[in-house]
Amino acid sequence: MAARGSIVGGALAPHPPHLVYAENPPQNEPRAECGWEVLRWGYERFRRDLAKHSIDVIVVLSAHWQTYIGNHFLGVPHFKSLSVDPIFPNLFRFHYDLKVDVPLAESICERAAQAGVVTKMMRNPDFRVDYGTIVSCHLTRPAWDLPIVAISSNRSRFYYNVEVMQEQMLALGRATREAIEASGRRALLLASNSLSHRHFTVEPEVPEDMSREHIYNHNQYLWDMRMIELLRSGKTREAVDIMPEFVEQSVSEADSGALTWLLASLDFPSQPAELYAYGNVIGTGNAVLAWLPPTPAAVS
Ligand SMILES: [Fe+2]
16 A cells, blocks of 8 residues: 655755766766865765665756746656766766656646646656756765656746745645655655855866865855754744845855745755755855754655
C-alpha cells in the first residue's frame, strides 16, 4: 500500500560550478588542485546528515533554467549529455546521466496550473539540462542514485516585478507540497541559488587560488547575514516578507524564486535551519543550509 508522501526536508543548495571543479569528480573534465573548502566541507556534512534519512526523489528549482512564460518541468525520463558552463568552460564540462520522476513532475505541474501558475512540461529529449540543477544535485547526492524533478525559474521578477514572483512562488510551493503528499514519495527539496550575487569581473590566473577569494561588498555581506540569521532562527515568514528588498538590494539569485518556493513548500518552518557553511565564490555569497527532521524519518 502506498504510504502518504511527505517532504522529508529542504535545503538551500547553491550551485557555483567551482565547487564541482574543486571536488574533481570523474564526470567533470577539468582538474583542480583544491579550493572553496569551507563550502565543500559544508556540503559534505549536509550529505552525512542526509544519509540518515530515506529519500525517494530530489525536487530542485534552479536559477539557471530560465523561462519567461511560466515554470517548466523536465518531462523526459532520462537525460544524458555534456553540460558546459557558458561563463566558466574552463571549470565545468560535466558528463551527466540523470533520471527524472516524470509522474511527480506532471502532478506538480498540473496542481500548480490549477492554482493559477502558468506551467509546461518540457518534452524535448535533446534538451540540455542546466548546470544549476546539475551542480546542486551533484553536491547533494554525488551518487546520482535518485530520480529528480527539475523546475525552471520563471523570470517573473524581470518580466513583471518581484511581487508577482513572490505570489507565484507561494502558489507553486503549495502545489509542490500537495503533489508530493499525494504521490507517496519521500522528497528532498533544493533551492539552487546563491544569496548575494555581485561577483568579480576578472578571474584569477589560477581559479582555485584562495588568496584571491573574498567578500566583494560589505553591504551585500550584511544582507546575507541578515537572511541567514532569519533562517537560522526559524523566522521563515519574515524571510519571505523581506525577500523583495533582499532581491533588490543584494542582486540576489533568490530573484529566481527558488528560495521563496522552498520556504512555501516547507510551509514556513519555524524549526531553525542548520547552517552547514557560508562562503564566497568569485565574491558571491553562498550558504548551504537545510531543514531536516531531528531524528531519522521512519522507513516503511
Ligand atoms: Fe548561478
